[in-house]
Amino acid sequence: NDVHNLKRFIKSKILGASVDKFFRGTMSRDEWDDVWQDKSTALPEIFKESISFFKSVINRISKESIPFVIDMIFDGAYLRYMGSICEGTGINVIKTYVKTFQFIKGLEIMRRAMSLKIDMNFFNQYFIEKFDKGHVFHKLAKNTVWASEQTVRDVLVETHCNGSLQGLLSNVSRNISFQYEVATDNYLLDMLRPVKYIPFGPERVFGYLCGLAAEVFNLKLLLGGKVHRVENNLLRERLRKTYA
Numbered sequence: 001n002d003v004h005n006l007k008r009f010i011k012s013k014i015l016g017a018s019v020d021k022f023f024r025g026t027m028s029r030d031e032w033d034d035v036w037q038d039k040s041t042a043l044p045e046i047f048k049e050s051i052s053f054f055k056s057v058i059n060r061i062s063k064e065s066i067p068f069v070i071d072m073i074f075d076g077a078y079l080r081y082m083g084s085i086c087e088g089t090g091i092n093v094i095k096t097y098v099k100t101f102q103f104i105k106g107l108e109i110m111r112r113a114m115s116l117k118i119d120m121n122f123f124n125q126y127f128i129e130k131f132d133k134g135h136v137f138h139k140l141a142k143n144t145v146w147a148s149e150q151t152v153r154d155v156l157v158e159t160h161c162n163g164s165l166q167g168l169l170s171n172v173s174r175n176i177s178f179q180y181e182v183a184t185d186n187y188l189l190d191m192l193r194p195v196k197y198i199p200f201g202p203e204r205v206f207g208y209l210c211g212l213a214a215e216v217f218n219l220k221l222l223l224g225g226k227v228h229r230v231e232n233n234l235l236r237e238r239l240r241k242t243y244a
Contacts, residue, residue, distance in 0.1 A: 001025035003078045050077040072126040094206050097191050104184045106137050186241045211243025
């Protein structure tokens with residue numbers, strides 16, 4: 001939520017649009033001005049660096065491209081931050097979950113860039129470049145057919161992802177809709193089901209928080225769908241699995 005709020009704040013700051021609502025996060029609305037002015041905040045260093053990077057390139061970006069650049073820079077920072085969490089924990093199930101999450105969400109961002117027909121050099125400069133040169137995203141980005149099925153399979157083997165995830169993404173070279181997000185979110189949640197049987201420890205807490213996020217998403221989807229009179233079948237096929 002803090003990352004969403006950061007992107008909203010910067011877009012409003014640059015484009016002059018007001019922000020009617022921030023998501024609930026760890027930082028108050030008043031703190032975002034301090035972030036922009038490089039004052040001391042609790043924001044992790046990787047995001048402070050990303051703000052400085054954005055400020056350094058803003059004069060080279062057209063107004064129409066600014067929202068996309070903001071998303072690419074800070075989505076990349078978020079995934080790199082998740083990678084640092086992955087390396088910093090000794091809990092195997094959490095490490096595996098975060099590593100898989102990073103790969104799935106990164107691939108999702110790449111496919112979205114493809115659907116928006118964003119220039120590859122543009123995408124490399126603002127999303128890919130900050131990752132370590134050996135990161136799997138560099139290999140995917142260099143693939144001129146935008147992550148063909150065979151390339152994704154090769155990367156899955158390299159990253160030691162298991163066979164069920166390979167099957168899940170086997171048709172990734174085709175057009176991807178909301179079904180990709182539903183399937184991958186469900187896959188991630190299924191990874192954590194065994195931790196429910198661990199009586200104490202960080203695994204149980206981590207699983208509960210991820211499960212809670214899925215439940216809240218479903219609740220928001222249902223309430224929003226009912227308000228806007230979305231058909232029940234359309235809502236049902238977008239619901240994620242529940243953790244409870």
